[in-house]
Amino acid sequence: MSNPIEDFKKERQERINAQGSNEKLKSAADSFMRESIKTGYSYNFHWLGRPIIQYPQDIIAMQELIWNVQPDIIIETGIAHGGTVLFHASMLQLLGGERKTVSIDIDIRDHNRAEIEAHPMCKNVTMLQGSSIDSEIVESAFDLAKGCENPMVILDSNHTHEHVLEEMKLYSPLVKKGSYMVVFDTVIEELPEEASADRPWAPGNNPMTAVDEFLKTNDRFVRDTDIDNKLMFSVAPRGYLKCIKD
Template sequence: MDPIKAFIKEREDRIRTQGENVRIRETALDFTAQSMRSQYSYNFSWMGRPIIQYPQDMVAMQELIWEVQPDLIIETGIAHGGSLIYYASLLELIGGDAYVLGVDIDIRAHNRAEIEAHKMFKRIEMIQGSSIDQGIVAEVVKHAKGKKRILVTLDSNHTHDHVLEELRLYAPFVTKDSYLVVFDTSVEFAPDDLNENRPWSVGNNPKTAVDAFLAENGRFEIVKSIDEKLLISMAPGGYLRCVRD
């Protein structure tokens, strides 16, 4: 067998075996829960901007972006802008004129200033407003027009109702063989006391929204191999591949 193909097959077999390993999965789940308690995801930055993501998910997103080589990445939820900068930097390496479109209900002035001053801002556009507002979605439609490969990530309000509406509104933008990634599905598996004074909780979060969405939409499938590979992730069951036009 060709050595490159042999390596890829070996890796696929190892990932599958890892996914079947109950002990490592339980250990990973425990780490995830405890690291959420310590706000582990706040420890990292990309090119100077806080990214508020787990490194494992960053690597997974790099793999997907390189695979798809999208013309447009749509992200709901901007926060400090680290993910926008990260995705933009990957698109810069790929080349062409692709860019990232960020949507957030509240782009704080100090974050906007830092994003706009960044070297990667040339590949970033931002829209302020609720991601589920029809007027905002209409603006996103304008950006998506004519794009052949679109990837979407959802990381804004984490309640079931909000994420389910986002899924319904933004899934149509995702092109076949690209991805729709829903972050913070991990809320469903975390100690519920972590969500005190928040509108989301166990039973009311992105994971429950994904489950409801998949029951009504046949275009997407969970990429289980990503969960098996990462083990530690803020998006377990949230990596969705578009398998139909």
């Protein structure tokens, strides 16, 4: 007898697979990404009142991952205005239980910290100020993760190859089989140089090159290509890494 829920899941997976080889759709998505980067499109959105500086595609993808993985702690690098802090915190509160968010930034500006701490979704949020690869910051993050069974790691701070690769080496041991380490702004590799002309990263020196290097020597993680095929455009192409080994 047909199961409508399983039938729907099967049809969805077939669509996702087909999108991955739809060159016309991929070309249109690539054009949108390139043009929207020029306009600062990612700065247009808020999460529960705070700027989130993300594409809606990736926000939805992260919502799906968090709901499916059910992490008991999310460790993220990069805070900016705090939208992602509150997004992760609100998702964990929806899951229930004593789950927590650890957010790290080298410069947490006072006005942003005040807005984040005053927000009703700030429950169980710890913000750490300092470089995400500083030994004391890393130690603090690991201390906060003690006793947690299912951490998720999200990297979105300094986007240079060297920095992101070091972040991946330092924080990947926290991630257990079935969970994810998500590396944002891998899209830099696919954009023209002028898109990052005023930044220390660029094509050839960015999160995607760091992911490529990391995966050469770490067999615990694989790219979740289903997410890429589903989203079609994303600031994290090939950056959704699933842990497949303990």
